[in-house]
Amino acid sequence: MLGSAAAALMGFYAILFTLQATGNLPPPAFSNSLCVDEKLAFHRNHPPQRSPNLLVVGSSVAWRHFDGEAVIQQAPGIAPLNGAFCGLAAHQSVFAANWLLDRNRSIREVVMIASPQDFENCSKSAAEVFNREDADAYVFAQASPWRFYLRYFAPSSLIRNAIEIAGKRSGHNKVDPLVFDRYGSGPLDMEGDRGLYYSMVRGPDPACFAALNSLAVRLQHEGRRLMVVSTPLHPDWKAQGDPQGKTLAAFRREMTESLRGTQAEYWDGDAAQVVSREAFFDAIHIRWSAAHDFSRALGKALNLGSGVTASPIAPMPREG
Secondary structure (H helix, E strand, C coil), rough: HHHHHHHHHHHHHHHHHHHHHHCCCCCCCCCCCCCHHHHHHHHHHCCCCCCCCEEEEECCHHHCCCCCHHHHCCCCCCCCEEEECCCCHHHHHHHHHHHHHHHHHCCCEEEECHHHHHCCCHHCCCCCCCCHHHHHHHCCCCCEEEEEEHCCHHHHHHHHHHHHHHHHHCCCCCCCCCCCCCCCCCCCCCCCCCCCCCCCCCCCCHHHHHHHHHHHHHHHHHHHEEEEECCCHHHHHHHCCCCCHHHHHHHHHHHHHHHCCCCCCECCCCCCCCHHHHCCCCCEEECCCHHHHHHHHHHHHHHHCCCCCCCCCCCCCCCC
């Protein structure tokens, strides 16, 4: 039995080493979501060159729509870190934000870029997208990745991800590339579109806004600045799914109410109309050329950098 177990283990790692040698080894499956796990791998392999003072959080719209270079052109003192992960609901984005805030005490400003979809289903899923202790060891302590492949072993997802990962990392997969810029953003740059793709949201989930409020309270207590931004939305999507504007009005109303009593700020990047109809890849995602314009408008509207000159947050006291 021991011999069989040892042989199976050796065979498993032989497969992993072969995938690594051919450029087809996906990251360890901490979340069992390839784009989330690949973002963790990016943070591990590309620590910030400067201590970050601006953190961007959210789901794919935050990951795809923030152009750090455009913002730095307006405020050279900004050192951004895009800590957004694809496919997260708002409470999961708050979980990821808290994780990164705990590990980057130099951050003074936080921007959450959100779509209505982010605030729809928080009651139906767990907030913890990945195990914080394992992510700490992998990303910040540079622990060997090989033990995590065994701990999070899932044969079907490993095979599927191994088939897809090379095309996504190279950018040949135009619909879902896993290409990062120096700040951790994921440029989406291609011709054509995939239609509206998303159905209209049913309505906001109070649990999502409760999570956002908890982040606002934390940051106010720590003397850090929170700014929440609504991403641009395709005009045809709004006209077809919400012709009277009631659903999106409820979303904006709940957003504003969740921040009441804190110093957090809200900017409606959709109402600002800073991108054209041709900028959209689907109902909620815009191309990288448009993300440049959106980021410049965001930086100007929120006066990014105005809160980054204060002293860094003091390190958290160590237990024991």
